[in-house]
Amino acid sequence: MMDAPHGQISALVSLIANAAKVIEAQYATSCKPVVPSLDDTTPHPFDSDVSPLALKTAIQTLEGACAQLCATVARPGDTILNKCMNIYEPACFEVVLTSNIPDILQETPCGMSILDLGKKTGIDPAKLGRILRYLATKHIFREVTPDVFANNRLSMELLSSNPLSSLAMHFADENNKSAATLTETLSDPDWGHSCAPEHTAFNKWSKYPASLFSWYEGATPEGAKQGARFGVGMLGWGKSVEASSVITGFPWESLGENATVCDVGGGIGTMTMQLAKAHSNLLLKLQDLPERIEQAQNEVWPQECPEAIRDQRIEFKAMNFLTESPIKGCDVYYLKNIIHDWPDNKVVDILRNVRGAMKPCSRVLIHEYVLQRADRVTEGDSPFEQAPEPLLPNYGVGRIRQYALDLDMMVMLNSQERRLEEFVALGEEAGLVFVKLWNFGEMSAAEFRLVRDE
Structure with a gap:
């Protein structure tokens, strides 16, 4: 058993503070020289421009250090339980996107009651309110007054006019539902060790016998619909x-x-x-x-x-x-x-x-x-500049998307x-x-x- 090095918490806090200073300094150079509030629904120039590398690295450091700090100081059971319960996030995304909640909330930027949202969507108001409150607690949407919700900086990315909303539906729909069969797929005596594109968790879920590509090319009406949505979503991916x-x-x-x-x-x-x-x-x-x-x-x-x-x-x-x-x-x-x-x-x-x-x-x-390893090596042996200690050398959560996409490739295509x-x-x-x-x-x-x- 290995104890955490003395002073690790202070070191992580220092990384967070220094990264925050870099971020504020970078934003100060833009034509809108402030870091926007989560309540701000007006796009910032940095939202669409290519970020300066210093800003990008500082944000990744901040994200990674915050997550590592929380994982370090919280009770291990609390952290694991919270991660297990993250399964509800894509389900809630699918509800609000299918019912166009972000677009509806744009009708009244100051907020709309769950009763009015229920009338417009046909969803039970109380149940919809519980879903929106869960997302608002994760900083997506905001609860203005009791049972009254409005868009915020993050939920604006889910407007139907934003390609990222199509990508979110891809992950919440066919991707999330396919991922639920990953254990079944890996334990299959034939499919588990196969690299064939028709032996995937996607195939287990969809019951479709060929590859995802042919599904998206219109093998079924549902596949054609999802393929068109995925194509739009890729524009949002590239921007993000x-x-x-x-x-x-x-x-x-x-x-x-x-x-x-x-x-x-x-x-x-x-x-x-x-x-x-x-x-x-x-x-x-x-x-x-x-x-x-x-x-x-x-x-x-x-x-x-x-x-x-x-x-x-x-x-x-x-x-x-x-x-x-x-x-x-x-x-x-x-x-x-x-x-x-x-x-x-x-x-x-x-x-x-x-x-x-x-x-x-x-x-x-x-x-x-290009995947980075999570173990620290001698400085000259890594093709990437490693993150400062005690942060994980691959920036941890700050660069988590590369590992998430790796699993996406496994689930949907049997690739990597x-x-x-x-x-x-x-x-x-x-x-x-x-x-x-x-x-x-x-x-x-x-x-x-x-x-x-x-």
Whole structure:
């Protein structure tokens, strides 16, 4: 048995205080130089901008240290019991989102009674009030006066006009219900050790015999509905995890004039459009399955980025990255959130197909979570800068999303997020050599080049 080091509580409190000072100083530099109150429903500029790395790291330190401090000082049974009872949070999310509570509350920003909410939703007012009070106690919504609730800074993210509400419904609906069958799936003598995408907790719950991808592509009316919702939700995901940090965090300008970047499996080109607008030196290629490319070329880009079409800086070409190579001879092959959807053997196939298109100086940039370990190592042995002691070296709760998404991949696809050494090994198997890890504060990018013959 090991006792906590003397002074750990004070050290965690010091980390919290110092992180708070950094956060306040960062907010003071914005055009709205205050940290908004939870009761403030007006968006802050930092809510949509890419956060400065110093602000992002300070917030992660604060989140991790607060959680670790509470876990340290509270009775262990209290902490475990609270975590067990977190199962009610997604259930409450599904209720308020399905009944459009955030949108209804916008009708009366000063607050609406549960009686009026009950009339508008058809839900028993007393039961709805209990659900809203639980969420308000977790700082989502606020109880203005007894049984009168209003939106706050957090619940505004759940408005139907915000893509994050669609993502919240994905987690509260098919994801949460699938996760409930995880034990049953792992203990199945056939499925438990399988990496097949049709042997998942999602399949146990849905009774659907094929992969989540085909479910979302319209195998059933319910699957098509959830797939459309998930597509919208991905916009909210990208904003929340600041995926666009790659636009400023990677040296695109150094590639030179008319450098070519191929977005492999890029969907409608959300990231490619951002590259087009931020880096005029780039010539862009967007590749995905035919229906996504048709949507991008004929609907999305003419509306959202017509200048790239006008200036002939974007090329659209359909492909299946599992069986085909992308456009040959590009300077960068960019894969965002592609690899984590597939088991190792399929990842190697994808990377080999990319390798077949590369020229000697081409780079491959794999942009997604790179999992950090929770054990502290000698400083020079970690690819990431470790959090200051006594905080967990991976920032603990401050960076919990990468581990939550890893479980999401297991539950829904039988795939995974990966550690850097796993990326390196898969790249080597495909004939690529690892060059550098680009850390953007939450997501990262692993850069690879061709293995050069001796």
